[in-house]
Amino acid sequence: MVERRKPIPVIDAVTNVMKHSKLGESEIISIDDCDNRRLAEAIVAKHPVPPFDKSPYDGFALRSIDTKQGAIDHPVEFEVVEHIGAGQIPMKTLKKGQATRIMTGAKIPDGADCVAMFEVCKVYEKNGKNYMSIKRKMKEGQNIVSKASEVAEEEVLIEAGTLINPGVKALLATFGYNNVCVAKKPVVGIIATGTELLDVEDELQPGKIRNSNAYMIMSQIKRAGGECIYFGKLADEFASSYDTILHVLGKVDILITTGGVSVGDFDLMPAIYEKLGAEVLFNKIAMRPGSVTTVAVRGNQLLFGLSGNPSACYVGFELFTRPIIQHYLFNKQPFLKRIKATLQEDFPKPNPFTRFVRSYLTYEGGNIGVKLAGIDKSNVVTSLAHTNALMVLPGGTRGYQRGAVVEVLLVEDMDGQATF
Numbered sequence: 001m002v003e004r005r006k007p008i009p010v011i012d013a014v015t016n017v018m019k020h021s022k023l024g025e026s027e028i029i030s031i032d033d034c035d036n037r038r039l040a041e042a043i044v045a046k047h048p049v050p051p052f053d054k055s056p057y058d059g060f061a062l063r064s065i066d067t068k069q070g071a072i073d074h075p076v077e078f079e080v081v082e083h084i085g086a087g088q089i090p091m092k093t094l095k096k097g098q099a100t101r102i103m104t105g106a107k108i109p110d111g112a113d114c115v116a117m118f119e120v121c122k123v124y125e126k127n128g129k130n131y132m133s134i135k136r137k138m139k140e141g142q143n144i145v146s147k148a149s150e151v152a153e154e155e156v157l158i159e160a161g162t163l164i165n166p167g168v169k170a171l172l173a174t175f176g177y178n179n180v181c182v183a184k185k186p187v188v189g190i191i192a193t194g195t196e197l198l199d200v201e202d203e204l205q206p207g208k209i210r211n212s213n214a215y216m217i218m219s220q221i222k223r224a225g226g227e228c229i230y231f232g233k234l235a236d237e238f239a240s241s242y243d244t245i246l247h248v249l250g251k252v253d254i255l256i257t258t259g260g261v262s263v264g265d266f267d268l269m270p271a272i273y274e275k276l277g278a279e280v281l282f283n284k285i286a287m288r289p290g291s292v293t294t295v296a297v298r299g300n301q302l303l304f305g306l307s308g309n310p311s312a313c314y315v316g317f318e319l320f321t322r323p324i325i326q327h328y329l330f331n332k333q334p335f336l337k338r339i340k341a342t343l344q345e346d347f348p349k350p351n352p353f354t355r356f357v358r359s360y361l362t363y364e365g366g367n368i369g370v371k372l373a374g375i376d377k378s379n380v381v382t383s384l385a386h387t388n389a390l391m392v393l394p395g396g397t398r399g400y401q402r403g404a405v406v407e408v409l410l411v412e413d414m415d416g417q418a419t420f
């Protein structure tokens, strides 16, 4: 008699896996190499921004009080006593009736409290000296970017766990982080199992298929922020598979296998887990696809036995492995972001189990819509290429009509959310 497995709810499976999640370590790398890594420590403002009062325009720095009499028919005159560009230090303190010719980004001279743009000033020479005049009143503080107006010293700007995007990188550079403390990537091993598998470069042979799962999963690992090591494919042969898996476990933080987790005669993973002494957390989930997704723990290592069916394999990774990697990388929001979208077509299938439909989002007319990415079958590979979301259709429902509002998980969003 074949083993009967009792399916557990998806949320229980996720909760159970996350009980075994752990934080990774940190490492210091050059700012040049930190794109798309996650910060292991917060970015703190090491100084105020801007660090000095500065001019936002090319113009003249002066004392606003001296423009009190300025009017359209009454220009007020200033002697231009200094000329500074960005990066230069003003040496003169402005006195009554004096101005400094100043460029964008330059430090405001002492005594000045406003900047008049070139466009509102007249410039001329008199007796070999430089002058300017202005036919308007200026206000104190006008056109001055004050020291610390953007950021105060010691302000915490970005939390640990944040993905380093171009803006974060600009902050790192602003505060002199030439070495950046980032989360170390977990090393995730990948093994594809199946006697039917060919390598990518192989010609197709009768009864065989090319191994697509390993390449797909390597890509998913990279998207999730992990480092992958591909250990090749294994024929469905117990002794050699066991030996390889045991050996590989010594080289990785997390191990993913694909295939061989169901109840078939050549599905060897259950027996391999047993011989490894790994505790199987679950091997049947009330979901489609990916119901046979199996997760086992051995010491401090998680072993993800993903289904051989490509769509099931994809979904199993996104729901269970990805949050483990994200948590390892200090992301406080390790789960896929869940939003609502309007179904753009009928989905008449009843759902005895919760269904994660490979979908893609549309953004038309200000509305978020969701369409099927292709054939909704566990053994399908083509729909995955169009997938940017997983539509979540709860178990016990009888199909959905176009126009229904449904929940979707965003697989290409990198912020995530705190709960599943």
Ligand SMILES: Nc1nc2c(c(=O)[nH]1)N[C@H]1C(S)=C(S)[C@@H](COP(=O)(O)OP(=O)(O)OC[C@H]3O[C@@H](n4cnc5c(N)ncnc54)[C@H](O)[C@@H]3O)O[C@H]1N2
Binding pocket: 192, 193, 194, 196, 197, 209, 210, 211, 212, 213, 214, 258, 259, 260, 261, 262, 263, 264, 267, 289, 290, 291, 292, 306, 307, 308, 309, 310, 312, 378, 379
């Ligand atoms: N009697 C039962 N049969 C099956 C059950 C069940 O409950 N009772 N569950 C079905 C479900 S659901 C799934 S999902 C699959 C899971 O199968 P396995 O995880 O054991 O995977 P395999 O048997 O090794 O392969 C399944 C399928 O996937 C293809 N495959 C495998 N590896 C790859 C790869 N690397 N790249 C591309 N395609 C791959 C393989 O050729 C098979 O067609 O079991 C059902 N059966």
Ligand code: MOO
Binding pocket: 287, 288, 289, 290, 291, 292, 293, 307, 309, 312, 378, 379
């Ligand atoms: O559990 Mo399977 O992945 O639905 O076809």
Ligand SMILES: [Mg+2]
Binding pocket: 259, 260, 261, 262, 263, 264, 266, 267, 308
């Ligand atoms: Mg099988």
